[in-house]
Amino acid sequence: QVQLVESGGGLVQAGGSLRLSCAASGRTVSRHAVGWFRQAPGKEREIVGALTWSGGRIYYADSAKGRCTISKDNAKTTVYLQIDMLTPEDTAVYYCAATLDLLRFHLKRQYQYWGQGTQVTVSS
Helix, strand or coil: CCEEEEECCEEEECCCCEEEEEEEECCCHHHCEEEEEEECCCCCCEEEEEEECCCCCEEECCCCCCCEEEEEECCCCEEEEEECCCCHHHCEEEEEEEECCCCCCCCHHHCCEECCCEEEEEEC
16 A cells, blocks of 8 residues: 655746655555646646656656656655646646556556645635
8 A cells, every 4th residue: 555645835926836745655655656636726636747666667647748847756655746837727726646557557547545635725
């Protein structure tokens, strides 16, 4: 089992940047892929990007390419999501999640473990 705790959300002005953190714990963390998702009010939860802990393969949703960067710190077992050039459309609750499916880690339905989420609000 994997436990996930997000942090780093808050209120940011449009054009700014934010780095979210996802602290992972559990004996099998290194066997998982960790993904970042977001859910805006009235919308479905969607994937932003994900990486495999071992091997470091990274996936980005088309909407995230160019503005988002996912990285990890092995020593801290933490995965980061850097978002640049924020717009009000980025306002959402951001979640991290983990899956053992290293082939289909780009699919939301494959994720078993979820954090509680962190709110990001971008003001215009």
